[in-house]
Amino acid sequence: MGASLAPTSLSAQETINLTVASSHPLVIPWVGMIKSVFMARTDEILAETGNYEISWNEAFGGSLYKANATLTSVEEGITDIGWVFSFLEAAKLPLSQASSYAPFATANPPVQLDVMEELFETNDAFRNEWEQYNLKVLGFTGTDMYDIYTKEPIEGIDDIDGMKLSAPGVLGTWLRGTGANAVDGALTTFYTDIQTGVSDGVLSLALGALPTKLYEVAPYISRFDAGVAFSGAVAINRDTWDSLPEEVQNAMIQAGKDYTEAHGKDLLERHEAAMEKMVELGADQDPPVTVTVMPEEERVKWVNKLPNLAGEWAEPLEAQGIPANEFLAAYMDGLRERGEEPARDWDAE
CATH class of the missing domain: 3.40.190.170 (Bacterial extracellular solute-binding protein, family 7)
Structure with a gap:
């Protein structure tokens, strides 16, 4: 769908139209946090200067695509931003399955997500297996026990x-x-x-x-x-990403880090309560x-x-x-x- 820029007022603030979607509904915690943390933090950061605002077109709960098409839907621009469910993409994202083939290794979601975030920055093969599909990873997701x-x-x-x-x-x-x-x-x-x-x-x-x-x-x-286990990532279509102003990109990078951290803590704290x-x-x-x-x-x-x-x-x-x-x-x-x-x-x- 791609990002489009249009002036919204005499203040020269620009509105960026983005579609954000997922195969799962907002009641699933890590999906709900795309809205409550990632989108909210992006808006909050951009509001500090007032140069840009995002008009979010929400398509959660499988209204655009199902669980078997999370990667291709971001890759092809069916959605600008979406949760990519790596469990169902073993052929395309082989290294992302490592934790699934090493069970009982950790019961600590924040620690595991911290490791995966570090590996994404330091391991070229891991990073490239995601980026080859015309997307940029913004935040990481995992599971509770x-x-x-x-x-x-x-x-x-x-x-x-x-x-x-x-x-x-x-x-x-x-x-x-x-x-x-x-x-x-x-x-x-x-x-x-x-x-x-x-x-x-x-x-x-x-x-x-x-x-x-x-x-x-x-x-x-x-x-x-x-x-x-590591379960995937919130990612943005690369063409959409390249069209965004640097200020918006920086806001999303920070919001993605905040999302990963908040999601890890949420998994740990809410497991017993659930x-x-x-x-x-x-x-x-x-x-x-x-x-x-x-x-x-x-x-x-x-x-x-x-x-x-x-x-x-x-x-x-x-x-x-x-x-x-x-x-x-x-x-x-x-x-x-x-x-x-x-x-x-x-x-x-």
Whole structure:
């Protein structure tokens, strides 16, 4: 759609028309924060001089495109700015999947996002895999901790053997070795998948399960604290970006940093609150929502059931000349340098 400039008053303030969109609705926290943090901060910064203002054309909730087209929609200018869901872009964004193939490495979203932000600045291969698609990354997104939500109760990780569990894109690999069958999906499809019997439950996160009411159809929440994952970025079409005045670009760069920081803190702080809220909201349903904290030995058992996911992910990429092992090591080292203790040293296997 591109940015267009038009004078709005005798003060020579210019209005820039931009479309901002996403496949997911505003009730999903990291989407809602595009509006409440990124857009709001951009407006706030620009208001300091009054030279420019942005007229935002909002198209959230899949009104322009669905979850399988988040990258191409920004790349092709269907939207100027949008959230790119990297989980569903494994072929085009291979290095961005590193955290997904190194599960149980960290349960600290702010730390993980800090590592990814640093890698984007220092690792050319990582940055180029995004920028080659005619876009500029402004902010990064991640997840809170993943747990298992099911229609029937389970007592341990062995009980998911034979179950069909929905999972977003590459995160289905976290079920390998458990005997569960991964069903590809996203937060926008999970509820219906369970309701219609396509799946028996989901591998999902509290901040997504709460607004989409997954607890209504999968009331048994088994807390394994499987860790967090890098999930994508808020990006702007490069042609649109190049057309923007430098002052507007600088405002968006700062707003993007603020978005990443606020989003990381939000993921950490609201995870427990979301769990408690689901129990509260589901108290009167039949069966009521039940949260079971799995013993540490069950978490360890799950980790040890997994094959060498990172090695299997890296090998074919290395054959293509993509420095997957180097990137994985940099990611894991970044976590360790910040005090994290991965449950499994994926980069050493």
